[in-house]
Amino acid sequence: LLTTWGGVTLTALAVAGLVAWLVCAERADRGEGHARALAVFAGAVLVQLLLSGWAPPVGGWVADWLAWSNLPWQPSPDRALLLAGLVLVQLATGNRVVRLVLVTTGALPARPVTGGTDGELRGGRLLGPLERVFVLGLGLAGELTAAGLVIAAKGLIRWPELKAHADDEHGGGIDKVTEYFLVGSFVSWLVALAALVLAA
Numbered sequence: 001l002l003t004t005w006g007g008v009t010l011t012a013l014a015v016a017g018l019v020a021w022l023v024c025a026e027r028a029d030r031g032e033g034h035a036r037a038l039a040v041f042a043g044a045v046l047v048q049l050l051l052s053g054w055a056p057p058v059g060g061w062v063a064d065w066l067a068w069s070n071l072p073w074q075p076s077p078d079r080a081l082l083l084a085g086l087v088l089v090q091l092a093t094g095n096r097v098v099r100l101v102l103v104t105t106g107a108l109p110a111r112p113v114t115g116g117t118d119g120e121l122r123g124g125r126l127l128g129p130l131e132r133v134f135v136l137g138l139g140l141a142g143e144l145t146a147a148g149l150v151i152a153a154k155g156l157i158r159w160p161e162l163k164a165h166a167d168d169e170h171g172g173g174i175d176k177v178t179e180y181f182l183v184g185s186f187v188s189w190l191v192a193l194a195a196l197v198l199a200a
Contacts (some may be wrong), residue, residue, distance in 0.1 A: 004054070006054025017040070020044065021037070024040045038100045049198075058076075089195060090129055090132035090133045090195065094192075095125055097191055098187045102183055107184070131154065132188055135193070136146075136196055137192070153183075158181060
C-alpha cells in the first residue's frame with residue numbers, strides 16, 4: 001500500500017476512518033452516539049470503495065505465499081486479501097454493527113441491562129459470526145439456496161422460544177424479544193450479503 005501515492009492516501013484514509021470508528025464505538029459503549037458510530041463506519045467503508053481504484057496490486061510476501069502454497073483453490077493475491085478482510089468483518093465488527101443498529105432502532109436499550117432483551121436469546125454473539133461466515137461461504141460457493149435454508153432453519157429453531165416468551169408476556173403479538181431477534185437477524189444477514197456482493 002505504501003509503494004504509490006494512491007496507496008499512501010488510501011492507507012491514511014483507512015487509518016483515519018479506523019480511529020474515528022473506534023472513538024465513536026467507544027462512546028456508543030458508554031451509551032451515546034450510536035447512529036453517529038454507524039454513520040462513521042458506513043462513511044469509512046464508502047470512502048475506501050469510492051477510491052479503491054488507487055490501490056496498487058497486491059504483491060510481496062502475500063503473492064509469494066499464494067504461489068508457493070499451491071492451494072487447490074488459487075485466488076489472485078488481490079482477491080485473497082479481499083476475502084480475508086470480508087471474513088474478518090463478519091466476526092467482532094459484524095456483531096458491533098448489529099448491536100448499534102439494534103440500539104438505534106430501539107430494539108435494545110443504549111446500555112446493557114441485567115436480564116434485558118439481549119439476555120433472553122443467549123448465544124447470539126457467537127452464533128451471529130458463525131452464521132454470517134457460513135452464509136458468506138455458501139454464497140461464494142454458489143450455494144445461495146443452501147444459505148436460504150440456513151436462514152429459514154434459524155427462524156424455525158427459534159420460533160418455539162419466541163412464541164413461549166410472547167405468550168408469557170402478553171398473550172401473543174410481537175414483543176421486545178421477537179423484535180430484537182428479527183432486527184438483529186436481518187442486519188446480520190445484510191452484513192453477510194453485503195460482503196458477498198463485494199466479493200462478487
